Amino acid sequence: MAARIYALAILALTSAVFLMLTVTSGATFTAPTTNPSNQVGTATLAAPTGASATVQSNGGTVRVAWTATASVWASGHRVYRAASSGGPYSLIQQIAGRATVTYDDVPGVGAFFYVIRGYYDTNGANWESVNSTQVSAKPLDHFSFNAIGAQHSGSAFSVTVIARAQDGSAVSGFNGTVTFSVTSGAIAPASAAVTNGSLTQSVTVTGAYTVGETITVSAGTPTRTGTSGAFTLNHFRATSIAIANGAGNTAGLPEAGDKIVLTFSEAANTAQLGTCPSGDSGSDVLTNDANPDTITANGANLTLGTIALGDNGYFTLSKDAKKSTCAWTAGNTVLTVTLVAVKNAATVAAPSTATWTPPATLTSALGEAIDMAQIPTVTAVLF
Numbered sequence: 001m002a003a004r005i006y007a008l009a010i011l012a013l014t015s016a017v018f019l020m021l022t023v024t025s026g027a028t029f030t031a032p033t034t035n036p037s038n039q040v041g042t043a044t045l046a047a048p049t050g051a052s053a054t055v056q057s058n059g060g061t062v063r064v065a066w067t068a069t070a071s072v073w074a075s076g077h078r079v080y081r082a083a084s085s086g087g088p089y090s091l092i093q094q095i096a097g098r099a100t101v102t103y104d105d106v107p108g109v110g111a112f113f114y115v116i117r118g119y120y121d122t123n124g125a126n127w128e129s130v131n132s133t134q135v136s137a138k139p140l141d142h143f144s145f146n147a148i149g150a151q152h153s154g155s156a157f158s159v160t161v162i163a164r165a166q167d168g169s170a171v172s173g174f175n176g177t178v179t180f181s182v183t184s185g186a187i188a189p190a191s192a193a194v195t196n197g198s199l200t201q202s203v204t205v206t207g208a209y210t211v212g213e214t215i216t217v218s219a220g221t222p223t224r225t226g227t228s229g230a231f232t233l234n235h236f237r238a239t240s241i242a243i244a245n246g247a248g249n250t251a252g253l254p255e256a257g258d259k260i261v262l263t264f265s266e267a268a269n270t271a272q273l274g275t276c277p278s279g280d281s282g283s284d285v286l287t288n289d290a291n292p293d294t295i296t297a298n299g300a301n302l303t304l305g306t307i308a309l310g311d312n313g314y315f316t317l318s319k320d321a322k323k324s325t326c327a328w329t330a331g332n333t334v335l336t337v338t339l340v341a342v343k344n345a346a347t348v349a350a351p352s353t354a355t356w357t358p359p360a361t362l363t364s365a366l367g368e369a370i371d372m373a374q375i376p377t378v379t380a381v382l383f
Helices: 003-025 040-045
Strands: 049-055 062-067 076-082 090-096 102-105 112-118 133-137 142-145 155-165 179-183 186-188 191-193 200-208 210-213 214-219 224-227 231-234 238-244 259-262 282-289 295-298 306-309 319-329 335-338 354-357 377-381
Touching: 049 112, 062 112, 076 102, 076 295, 090 200, 142 210, 142 214, 179 186, 191 200, 238 306, 354 377
Parallel strands: 049 133, 142 224, 238 377
Antiparallel strands: 049 062, 062 102, 076 090, 076 112, 112 133, 142 155, 155 200, 179 191, 179 214, 186 200, 210 231, 214 224, 238 259, 259 335, 282 295, 282 319, 295 306, 306 354, 319 335
């Protein structure tokens, strides 16, 4: 009996030693799939280190990078993303092996937060390390401009463009080429390179006069845009016309002493409108009995373009208002033509209208062609 008890004791001791050796060696231990958060596995799987998240040069890609988990038996890494700091996180990529330690994400616009975990999934296990240090990135959402004051068509000026995230913060990682466009007219250059999220560029916008000009840039992958605030684009143009009664003259009746006052936005090339002599050698203004009645000039001394008045009896005949005189004032921006002799017409009973089409050949003193698209305002028509 004693011998039997002794034998059983020896057998139990041998089994215990064998079991201890088996568990210690790890040769047959398999984590149960019913316990994916196995605490032994989590505690012994090292988290990745050195995490970073950097917006790439195209503005839309975030490169997540890290140093591999120190657990050489790990199956690989998992990349998680959240829209809020601290999570909740969603798995966006599982990468097998420890050799790959970057992942390029295209998350959209906003602020994004990343963590990386080491994982082990051999033999039905599903172990993960704790999170790496959280890192964040803000991809390109739009471009902003500096305030742009009034500019002149064809004259260079400087603009500053900044790459921005959705919250308005600068995206210094963006390095790409932006394409310029304008609301109207043309802009040069057509494109320019942004460095570290910023661009200061000399541009020239050429086009008709407008108070609502804007500049738009587009760039990035996916494409993002930005538009400047509206600014005035000046262009040499006729701004107003007045046909004014001379002192003591009758309203509505063209008479000697009445004045035609033409105003331009800037100094005109006065030689192109003709000379402005006085006295007997004055410029002849032509009054035309037509529908509508018009005022032009003979072209030998003075070029006015065409002033159209309605067909309201201003002129009964087509005649020359001979010996009319003219004078430039206000830095050659205002031309006043005084009628010296004119064929009178019947009195117009009420205020009328006029339109003025300046000569298309006229340029500014600096050589800019007149903007024919702009219609001058009428401030007086013999009343």
